Amino acid sequence: MGRFLSLALALLISAGLNALRPMPMRPEAPALRLEADCAVETASLFALGLKRLAADLGLIRMLIYYGTPQSHEDHHRAEGWHYPQLGPRALRILEIDPAFSYAALYASGALAFNLSRPQEALDLLEHVLKRDPGNRQYQLYIAAIGFQREGNSRKVIELLEPVLNSPDCPTMIKSMMAFLYKKSGQLDKAVRLYQEIIETSRDSGYRGTAERMLAEIRAGRPALPTSRPPTEPRPRK
Numbered sequence: 149m150g151r152f153l154s155l156a157l158a159l160l161i162s163a164g165l166n167a168l169r170p171m172p173m174r175p176e177a178p179a180l181r182l183e184a185d186c187a188v189e190t191a192s193l194f195a196l197g198l199k200r201l202a203a204d205l206g207l208i209r210m211l212i213y214y215g216t217p218q219s220h221e222d223h224h225r226a227e228g229w230h231y232p233q234l235g236p237r238a239l240r241i242l243e244i245d246p247a248f249s250y251a252a253l254y255a256s257g258a259l260a261f262n263l264s265r266p267q268e269a270l271d272l273l274e275h276v277l278k279r280d281p282g283n284r285q286y287q288l289y290i291a292a293i294g295f296q297r298e299g300n301s302r303k304v305i306e307l308l309e310p311v312l313n314s315p316d317c318p319t320m321i322k323s324m325m326a327f328l329y330k331k332s333g334q335l336d337k338a339v340r341l342y343q344e345i346i347e348t349s350r351d352s353g354y355r356g357t358a359e360r361m362l363a364e365i366r367a368g369r370p371a372l373p374t375s376r377p378p379t380e381p382r383p384r385k
Contacts, residue, residue: 203245210237210251214258230263235272242276250316252276253285257321260293269293285311301328312341319349323357335365 214231238255241248252272260269270293277286288307295303305328311317312325322341329338342358342365349355 199245203241203248203251206237206241206244207248207251210234210241210255213237231258234258234263235268238272239275242279246276246279249276249280249283249285250318253289253316254318254320256289256293257318257324260289260296261324262320266293266297285314285316301332304328305332319345319351319354323354326358326361330361330365339365 214234234255238251241251256269256273259272260266270290273286273290273293277283277290280286288311292304292307295301295307305325308321308325312322322345326338326341326345329335329341339362342362345358346355346362349358
């Protein structure tokens with residue numbers, strides 16, 4: 149908990165070290181090349197031995213980046229090419245802290261299920277899986293993305309359902325799974341998951357979506373459950 153309280157200090161440190169060069173990327177996965185944009189701060193913290201703090205700062209920057217509308221600022225993007233640095237930013241975090249799997253899960257989920265760029269998501273997951281071959285969640289995401297591309301929602305549900313119980317399951321995956329539950333007629337599961345999102349997510353967009361979906365379900369079916377599973381702990385305390 150106290151580690152995030154140090155982020156203000158991290159920003160001050162990084163502001164004073166902006167003359168440092170960013171960390172170079174390892175020669176693997178050339179399709180996921182990193183840009184220098186925010187690498188100075190994380191490289192500076194890493195150089196000072198603050199690896200976990202650097203990874204946390206990188207995650208916060210990635211979440212802010214993904215939460216910022218991409219209109220004219222990404223002048224180099226092609227038609228339909230939104231958030232081109234999402235994968236590279238996640239990879240940068242994993243370069244700093246290979247155990248921080250949440251960054252890869254979040255970015256790959258966004259790329260595959262929100263941005264319709266499954267191949268880029270697979271490239272990212274296959275790259276990090278080489279470093280952590282026993283990571284079951286990476287394996288499940290890869291399989292689920294493959295079935296998503298084939299339009300097999302049943303297999304996607306089957307593969308990602310165990311991930312919902314993980315403390316580092318991204319809200320976007322919970323939202324997608326709730327929608328798939330609703331679409332497949334598993335309304336009790338959809339309701340519980342939407343209620344969990346409303347009560348635990350800090351993202352107003354996901355909360356709003358969950359509220360609208362619950363209203364749709366309630367409009368079509370009476371006597372819905374109001375209880376929900378226990379709150380999951382936040383990742384990386």
